[in-house]
Amino acid sequence: MNETVYKEARDFLDPIYHDALLLNDRPFITLTFAQSLDGKIAKQGQQILISGKESMAMTHRLRTLHDGILVGIGTALIDNPQLNARYLSASEIAIKQPQPIVLDPSLRLSSNCKLVKNYLNGIGQQPWLIASEEGYIEQIDKRSELENAGVKIIPIKGSESG
Numbered sequence: 001m002n003e004t005v006y007k008e009a010r011d012f013l014d015p016i017y018h019d020a021l022l023l024n025d026r027p028f029i030t031l032t033f034a035q036s037l038d039g040k041i042a043k044q045g046q047q048i049l050i051s052g053k054e055s056m057a058m059t060h061r062l063r064t065l066h067d068g069i070l071v072g073i074g075t076a077l078i079d080n081p082q083l084n085a086r087y088l089s090a091s092e093i094a095i096k097q098p099q100p101i102v103l104d105p106s107l108r109l110s111s112n113c114k115l116v117k118n119y120l121n122g123i124g125q126q127p128w129l130i131a132s133e134e135g136y137i138e139q140i141d142k143r144s145e146l147e148n149a150g151v152k153i154i155p156i157k158g159s160e161s162g
Contacts, residue, residue: 006087009057013065030062060087068099068128073109076102082114084124099125105132107139111149119150126152133157 063069063085071081083100100115109115109129118124129151136143136155143153 005053005057006061009054009061013058013061030066032059032062056087060085063098064095066098068101070101070103073102073104073106076104076109076113076115080110080114082118082124083127084118097123097125099128101128101130104129104135106135107131107142107146107153109146109151111145111151116149116151126150129153131155 063083069083071079071083075081084097085095102109102115107129109127115124115127119126127150129146131143131153133155136153146153
């Protein structure tokens with residue numbers, strides 16, 4: 001991508017997010033997704049690239065404006081995402097990377113995924129994995145494997161549904 005695309009994404013997004021980023025007393029959340037012309041956001045079990053260079057530049061600029069990026073385990077397993085900001089202008093390379101967070105109740109994340117590799121290579125933050133307390137307790141070997149690879153696992157107690 002060229003500098004013009006980066007500049008256009010920055011010039012478009014920064015005025016929109018400027019005031020919102022000043023709100024320190026509550027979480028600031030942006031939901032993003034890519035959608036194909038036929039209205040789909042995914043194909044069952046397949047990774048599909050449906051973003052162009054302009055939307056990729058905007059997506060990665062948005063990542064620099066947020067503290068974290070959250071995906072579910074399905075996305076993590078199928079897409080093997082990096083959840084960092086890569087498509088930046090030369091002047092923005094040193095920007096703080098967002099926190100990668102994966103919702104993974106049963107500890108299915110691979111210890112060899114891009115999130116872990118990026119962290120170990122110093123080009124991404126430590127991945128956080130939000131697991132169910134049950135999965136955390138039951139998956140002792142997988143928990144050790146992920147923690148030894150550098151993943152921070154955060155067990156969450158589930159609520160009883162009746």
